[in-house]
Amino acid sequence: MRRKRVNPFEESQLWVKTDPPGFEIDVFENKGRGVRSTIPRQRGDFLLVYSGQIISKKEGERRERKKSSGYRYFYRDLCIDATKDDGRLCRLINHGTKKEINCKMKLCGDCLCLFATRDIQQGEELLYDYGLKSYPWNSNLTLVKRIFRWKTLLALTHHSSIALPVEKLLLKMIL
Numbered sequence: 122m123r124r125k126r127v128n129p130f131e132e133s134q135l136w137v138k139t140d141p142p143g144f145e146i147d148v149f150e151n152k153g154r155g156v157r158s159t160i161p162r163q164r165g166d167f168l169l170v171y172s173g174q175i176i177s178k179k180e181g182e183r184r185e186r187k188k189s190s191g192y193r194y195f196y197r198d199l200c201i202d203a204t205k206d207d208g209r210l211c212r213l214i215n216h217g218t219k220k221e222i223n224c225k226m227k228l229c230g231d232c233l234c235l236f237a238t239r240d241i242q243q244g245e246e247l248l249y250d251y252g253l254k255s256y257p258w259n260s261n262l263t264l265v266k267r268i269f270r271w272k273t274l275l276a277l278t279h280h281s282s283i284a285l286p287v288e289k290l291l292l293k294m295i296l
């Protein structure tokens with residue numbers, strides 16, 4: 122049964138200091154912790170507030186250069202630094218590709234809030250686009266690991282004679 126629709130903007134303002142019910146933390150392969158919705162959501166629903174220390178983009182970039190934490194969200198001239206674990210959920214939401222995402226960050230009054238971009242099923246992981254050009258988990262190093270795994274697979278399937286040239290070619294392409 123659908124819940125009675127509350128104005129998403131007004132709802133977001135009620136959850137600046139604590140998180141609403143209806144979410145749970147889970148652990149996902151290769152991603153670490155993430156957040157699931159424990160109830161169905163409608164497109165446009167307010168989900169969570171991204172809480173953290175509000176600093177300038179410049180200061181955020183300075184902190185990232187010093188040590189990247191993975192919990193700094195950049196928005197226009199601002200950065201929300203959620204490196205410090207305050208027990209809030211939004212900092213735990215993982216990045217999704219364009220095809221995977223089901224929510225989006227928007228400025229709501231003084232805070233950044235996450236809204237559903239499509240209907241979300243009960244138990245679905247929340248994913249939004251971090252908006253960066255590249256991600257450490259997609260880096261060349263990860264690619265190299267994949268190539269070596271592929272080579273092992275080829276060797277195991279009796280194609281070891283082509284495994285080495287293929288590996289060389291791929292390494293040439295990425296290095």
Ligand SMILES: C[S@@+](CC[C@H](N)C(=O)[O-])C[C@H]1O[C@@H](n2cnc3c(N)ncnc32)[C@H](O)[C@@H]1O
Nearest residue numbers: 151152153154155191192212213214215216258
């Ligand atoms: C904002 S945190 C998300 C919560 C994090 N998974 C955790 O366990 O605390 C961002 C970090 O999660 C991981 N992450 C997020 N999205 C990912 C993805 N699509 N694939 C792999 N790792 C991801 C990366 O380590 C990234 O630095």
